[in-house]
Amino acid sequence: MVTGGSGFIGTHTCLELINAGVNVSIIDNFSNSVGESLERIERLSGKKVSFYEVDIRNKNSLQEVFKASDFSAVIHFAGLKAVGESVSYPVRYYQNNVLGTLNLLDVMSQYNVRKLVFSSSATVYGDPETLPIKEFFPRSATNPYGQSKLMVEHILEDLAKADPEWKIACLRYFNPVGAHSSGMIGEDPQDIPNNLMPYISQVAVGKREKLSIFGNDYPTVDGTGVRDYIHVTDLAKGHLAALNYLYSEQAESFSPFNLGRGQGISVLQLVNAFEKASGRKIPYEVVNRRPGDIAACYADAQRAKQLLGWKAHLGVEDMCKDAWRWQEMNPTGYK
Ligand code: NAD
Numbered sequence: 001m002v003t004g005g006s007g008f009i010g011t012h013t014c015l016e017l018i019n020a021g022v023n024v025s026i027i028d029n030f031s032n033s034v035g036e037s038l039e040r041i042e043r044l045s046g047k048k049v050s051f052y053e054v055d056i057r058n059k060n061s062l063q064e065v066f067k068a069s070d071f072s073a074v075i076h077f078a079g080l081k082a083v084g085e086s087v088s089y090p091v092r093y094y095q096n097n098v099l100g101t102l103n104l105l106d107v108m109s110q111y112n113v114r115k116l117v118f119s120s121s122a123t124v125y126g127d128p129e130t131l132p133i134k135e136f137f138p139r140s141a142t143n144p145y146g147q148s149k150l151m152v153e154h155i156l157e158d159l160a161k162a163d164p165e166w167k168i169a170c171l172r173y174f175n176p177v178g179a180h181s182s183g184m185i186g187e188d189p190q191d192i193p194n195n196l197m198p199y200i201s202q203v204a205v206g207k208r209e210k211l212s213i214f215g216n217d218y219p220t221v222d223g224t225g226v227r228d229y230i231h232v233t234d235l236a237k238g239h240l241a242a243l244n245y246l247y248s249e250q251a252e253s254f255s256p257f258n259l260g261r262g263q264g265i266s267v268l269q270l271v272n273a274f275e276k277a278s279g280r281k282i283p284y285e286v287v288n289r290r291p292g293d294i295a296a297c298y299a300d301a302q303r304a305k306q307l308l309g310w311k312a313h314l315g316v317e318d319m320c321k322d323a324w325r326w327q328e329m330n331p332t333g334y335k
């Protein structure tokens with residue numbers, strides 16, 4: 001069972017799972033995605049997916065789905081993810097991300113499903129004192145979105161302690177970007193993009209006039225913010241590796257993993273790489289820092305390599321080429 005399977009990371013993960021022979025069912029309420037993404041998964045894989053239009057805040061509907069099926073594990077993507085919006089509408093974020101997850105855990109227990117892969121985020125590390133970030137670093141949150149992820153992490157840890165039958169992989173994503181190499185599935189922001197890569201792509205395709213770079217006075221290589229960008233296909237494969245781990249003998253009840261490449265890339269470096277990959281100029285202006293942003297963030301991804309046998313293979317060039325192919329083939333997203 002994949003919750004949030006018609007979203008950006010969900011679609012790519014479902015495709016990898018189906019291609020690996022996993023029998024996948026999807027739950028989504030389409031609050032940030034559209035049905036066309038599921039049709040694309042079917043076209044790419046040549047397989048039908050079973051889909052349930054369900055809101056995870058609705059426990060009765062979740063129970064109906066579980067009652068009618070025989071799931072062995074859940075990958076849980078469903079949730080809201082816009083930091084700025086979470087500051088304006090905190091209750092909405094806690095309801096979707098925390099209450100929704102509590103419902104899911106309850107229904108999983110009820111139907112004896114105790115394997116879970118959870119979508120967490122590097123945001124739970126707050127502003128780290130040193131880099132690269134390791135899994136045991138202290139955690140903190142600076143906004144309701146991050147807080148909701150941290151709360152769920154604590155809930156999952158408590159659950160795993162109370163009942164070691166649970167096997168939970170908590171995946172902390174760094175910065176997922178790019179798109180499937182076919183150009184058929186990709187990131188489809190419903191509004192003005194908050195994240196850097198989709199913003200750059202929309203400037204390249206002429207949908208936005210120019211990029212605003214949020215600050216060039218950070219203590220980084222060129223003054224702009226540094227992040228650990230990871231290709232969404234690599235990330236999707238990380239979920240398959242995590243799922244396999246949960247079925248293995250050595251699986252711990254709660255296991256956190258950084259999914260990143262371990263390489264910091266600045267905003268300007270990403271802009272340059274995108275210009276090269278697309279052959280388009282990306283006009284930009286430097287504006288004030290975005291409140292709450294940190295200077296730099298990148299992963300130590302050794303734990304995932306050792307325990308999951310997973311590492312990212314695709315580089316910045318692939319990320320930009322694939323993001324551009326998706327944007328060029330689908331200038332208005334799935335619509
Ligand atoms: P997305 O918005 O594209 O996908 C999330 C999906 O969940 C959407 O299809 C949405 O319609 C669905 N959804 C939301 N609330 C729901 C609800 N109450 N019931 C049912 N479905 C619901 O986001 P994404 O980028 O694919 O992210 C997936 C997960 O990974 C999220 O939990 C997000 O917080 C986490 N994450 C994302 C990033 C990132 O940069 N994209 C980074 C770190 C963590």
Ligand code: UDP
Pocket residue numbers: 175194195196197199211212213214215224225226227267290293
């Ligand atoms: N950024 C930017 N302009 C934008 C969006 C983002 O300069 O329009 C910068 C941002 O300050 C950060 C980096 O790009 O340094 C990545 O931002 P994003 O929102 O994609 O990811 P996050 O901040 O959540 O890591």
